[in-house]
Amino acid sequence: MEISEIVISGDTPGIAWRLPIFRFKGSDDAAPKVYIQAALHANELPGTALLHFLCERLRRAQGEGAIRGDITIVPQANPIGTAQSHFGELQGRFDLGSRTNFNRDFPLIALGDRQTLIDDLDRYPATERLKRQLLHMALGADLVLDLHCDDESLQYAYIDEAFWPEASDLAAALDMEAVFLADGESSAFEEAVGYAWKYEAAEKATRLPGRLSVTVELRGTRDVYPDMARKDADGLWRFLAGRGIVGDDTVSVEPFRGQATPLDNIEMIRAPEPGAVLFHRTIGDTVAAGDLLATIITAPGTEGGTIDLHAPQAGLIATRTSQRFARRRDNLMKIACAGPAKAARKPGTLEA
Structure with a gap:
């Protein structure tokens, strides 16, 4: 060597x-x-x-x-x-x-x-x-x-x-x-x-x-x-x-x-509002459309102070953030899916 x-x-x-x-x-x-x-x-x-x-x-x-x-x-x-x-x-x-x-x-x-x-x-x-x-x-x-x-x-x-x-x-x-x-x-x-x-x-x-x-x-x-x-x-x-x-x-x-998925079929699950993140699913889980993925506590202690995030389509949860507080639009999960992602995204890499 x-x-x-x-x-x-x-x-x-x-x-x-x-x-x-x-x-x-x-x-x-x-x-x-x-x-x-x-x-x-x-x-x-x-x-x-x-x-x-x-x-x-x-x-x-x-x-x-x-x-x-x-x-x-x-x-x-x-x-x-x-x-x-x-x-x-x-x-x-x-x-x-x-x-x-x-x-x-x-x-x-x-x-x-x-x-x-x-x-x-x-x-x-x-x-x-x-x-x-x-x-x-x-x-x-x-x-x-x-x-x-x-x-x-x-x-x-x-x-x-x-x-x-x-x-x-x-x-x-x-x-x-x-x-x-x-x-x-x-x-x-x-x-x-x-x-x-x-x-x-x-x-x-x-x-x-x-x-x-x-x-x-x-x-x-x-x-x-x-x-x-x-x-x-x-x-x-x-x-x-x-x-x-x-x-x-x-x-x-x-x-x-394993699963081979085009980048266009990766659902990026983002936080619509800031708050504490409670995950209901983890990496390796296969989810169906509509499954509950996470809850964001946007206004702690208040009635209706949470937002639930659901799977836009069926897929495999490949990644998840380790952070438990999310800023608005933070990436929370990547889900590898059979069909194109529902949300519009610029071409190229998934993250900066």
Whole structure:
């Protein structure tokens, strides 16, 4: 295993961040190359724990000569965000300086322009330099996994339709209960990778066989436990073995049996008024149209001081907020449904 680091100098004197990179050299130049990162949202740590245990296994595999394809791992992809706490609470999703989401505004370029990402880096602020260097590394691979988590959620993933159903092996290997099929048209990291591949040729590609760029949501922010992380690392190992990146003849991956849902079919349950939230249903529940989901206490102690929220259509509750006070229009749940969402929503990512 080769360990290196990228040093990102700060935008004020005396500050720099170090980004460790772990590389495992494969023995077969024809095998797929994979890039895996975690904690781009710095407070989302299940992926960091997963990669810690995966690296243990990869070190053993390297000693046994079982690594066939090049593997690059970045266990904590956002040292800038990791350094940003507010009143003792790690933030990590939004840069406190620029107020931008660390997983938005990645450059959208064609693959042939990859080198331009790191040309003249000093003219960019630190967060932009971080994003450009992460994207540059990822575009040197065939398979790209960006490990995140939700608030409270099932194991699921955002997968561009250009990679589906080929990517069902990843969903199966990680025991995902749901997949959200996206159109790949945002500036999030995984979609910026897909964009570069789609526009590699003069005509936009709609299918990308042999490639994969995906955001994996490893349950919720509090789901950071050794047994879970080891199980997820084993799942990722099965995926790597199935794709021929590591050698393991004992591995088999069952077909994906979860639910694959287009983003247009995700019902975002939002709070119409502020108040204390009482949930009646939880993640993993299958609900019917009209089922009671939550009650919001909008005027405590007064008659009629509550609002009930009902399921707009049948579906699977994939995520739920851990907060028990909602501001007006806060997101409370995501429900994966068979039909298009009832509420109008702008295209692209579900949340900022």
